[in-house]
Amino acid sequence: MKAGVFDSGVGGLTVVKPLLEEKLFSEIIYFGDTARVPYGVKDRNTITRYALEAVEFFKNFDIEVLIIACNTVSAYAIEQLQKDAPFKIVGVIEAGVMALKCKVPQRKSNILILGTKATISSGKYEKFLEYEKYSNIISLAPSLFVPIAEEGLFGSVILEEAMKHYFKDISSPDVIILGCTHFPLIAKDLTNFFPNALLIHSGEAIVEFLKYNFKFSKKFEETKLKIFASDNPSNLKKIAKIWLKREI
Amino acid sequence: MKAGVFDSGVGGLTVVKPLLEEKLFSEIIYFGDTARVPYGVKDRNTITRYALEAVEFFKNFDIEVLIIACNTVSAYAIEQLQKDAPFKIVGVIEAGVMALKCKVPQRKSNILILGTKATISSGKYEKFLEYEKYSNIISLAPSLFVPIAEEGLFGSVILEEAMKHYFKDISSPDVIILGCTHFPLIAKDLTNFFPNALLIHSGEAIVEFLKYNFKFSKKFEETKLKIFASDNPSNLKKIAKIWLKREI
Numbered sequence: 093m094k095a096g097v098f099d100s101g102v103g104g105l106t107v108v109k110p111l112l113e114e115k116l117f118s119e120i121i122y123f124g125d126t127a128r129v130p131y132g133v134k135d136r137n138t139i140t141r142y143a144l145e146a147v148e149f150f151k152n153f154d155i156e157v158l159i160i161a162c163n164t165v166s167a168y169a170i171e172q173l174q175k176d177a178p179f180k181i182v183g184v185i186e187a188g189v190m191a192l193k194c195k196v197p198q199r200k201s202n203i204l205i206l207g208t209k210a211t212i213s214s215g216k217y218e219k220f221l222e223y224e225k226y227s228n229i230i231s232l233a234p235s236l237f238v239p240i241a242e243e244g245l246f247g248s249v250i251l252e253e254a255m256k257h258y259f260k261d262i263s264s265p266d267v268i269i270l271g272c273t274h275f276p277l278i279a280k281d282l283t284n285f286f287p288n289a290l291l292i293h294s295g296e297a298i299v300e301f302l303k304y305n306f307k308f309s310k311k312f313e314e315t316k317l318k319i320f321a322s323d324n325p326s327n328l329k330k331i332a333k334i335w336l337k338r339e340i
Numbered sequence: 341m342k343a344g345v346f347d348s349g350v351g352g353l354t355v356v357k358p359l360l361e362e363k364l365f366s367e368i369i370y371f372g373d374t375a376r377v378p379y380g381v382k383d384r385n386t387i388t389r390y391a392l393e394a395v396e397f398f399k400n401f402d403i404e405v406l407i408i409a410c411n412t413v414s415a416y417a418i419e420q421l422q423k424d425a426p427f428k429i430v431g432v433i434e435a436g437v438m439a440l441k442c443k444v445p446q447r448k449s450n451i452l453i454l455g456t457k458a459t460i461s462s463g464k465y466e467k468f469l470e471y472e473k474y475s476n477i478i479s480l481a482p483s484l485f486v487p488i489a490e491e492g493l494f495g496s497v498i499l500e501e502a503m504k505h506y507f508k509d510i511s512s513p514d515v516i517i518l519g520c521t522h523f524p525l526i527a528k529d530l531t532n533f534f535p536n537a538l539l540i541h542s543g544e545a546i547v548e549f550l551k552y553n554f555k556f557s558k559k560f561e562e563t564k565l566k567i568f569a570s571d572n573p574s575n576l577k578k579i580a581k582i583w584l585k586r587e588i
Contacts, residue, residue, distance in 0.1 A: 126382075127376070127382060127386045128375070128376050129381075133377075134374075134375060134571050134572065135571055135572045137571075138375045138570075138571045138572075235487060235490070235491055236484070236487055236488065236491060236493075236498070238487075239483060239484055239486075239487045240484065242483070243483055243484060245484075245505070248501075248505070249501045249505075250484070250498060250501045250502055250505060253496075253497050253498045253501050254498055257493070257496070257497075257498060322386075323382050323383055323385075323386045324382065324383045324386075
């Protein structure tokens, strides 16, 4: 069983990592639209158009499921992508909400959603969470977290000051949804800032979601990985080697 | 006389501002490729391809000169763009170097070039400056400055910490080249950090460059402005209204 993973850039590799560890698939085809990243500041039509082009790309491969690692695409385009794709398409938002339901049954919990501007203004996480009767929800688009993570400035004064800035009106949340593929990279910093918050990670959520919704008859010895980029593949390859700790 | 101004996004409006003040043109057509911004992290081929598409767009207008406000495009694609365009094409790097030569004749001056990753790794500013016999040149790509400027965090602790981070090995420069259209927005913060440095601003440089290279027989009463974006025109319009202090 082969899977595709689509992201606007390199961030989706944080979703690939737990998928590789689980060995559910014989092969994963990753496509990062690095030429047009970031999607999180674009509008709905552009995001959908680019995502439809990615679905066309994955038609060249014999995959059974396409995982949309990008929260922004999951927020705006899932339904349209699902329309005429010859494979199943799953997004990280549904998966994240399912993970939250399992781990945090208390409907009165304080939930903090972090995402890109586009993800947050879509209101999709809120919609799903309200449908599940969660009520104490705050959404935030801390735009600087992505470039800070990309600069590798973990544990830095800059990141600490950025957290102080964005979180100045937030009192200790019970749960933080990492609603952007880059945010697992700053998970440790977020935990230092909010020591009591449980973090919901898209990659781990998608693994559980797949196990729940698909029949996996066996585990593979190893999951092969192929990586494609719309620009600068060497950069993506370099980051993949570091994050995934394997040759590509 | 009509002019086109091309930028990867909203930043080029910092170049439009002094052009409007000078009233050299009857009309300015601005195109920001907001759907695919930023260019500064993309590779040479992608940047050139996107810029060639922008030149095609400007062929729909009766312009005499196209100003490439984007430093990254000016660094990689100017020669190729000039090949078969039916109008003159000028870039901000040549203009910036000319401005520096006029204002800072001392060849031993300490020059700090700030730009995107792509602009800096092109080495184009250095090449021009070395040709002009400047020798004390340092180049830097402080990637966080752009998103910090876009978040409007001028005079913030975050920006101060970011400057401390990027400038930790820089001792007081005589000149700073603002080699990215966003950097004029943080000019005041840069001056607070390096009070003795002269700043070279692409917009002002391009005005001088145009006056030197073109014949402007008269000033117009007002320069009309038309703005186009490849995505989210309302956002560009909103920023243009604030930055340029006029209705669009």
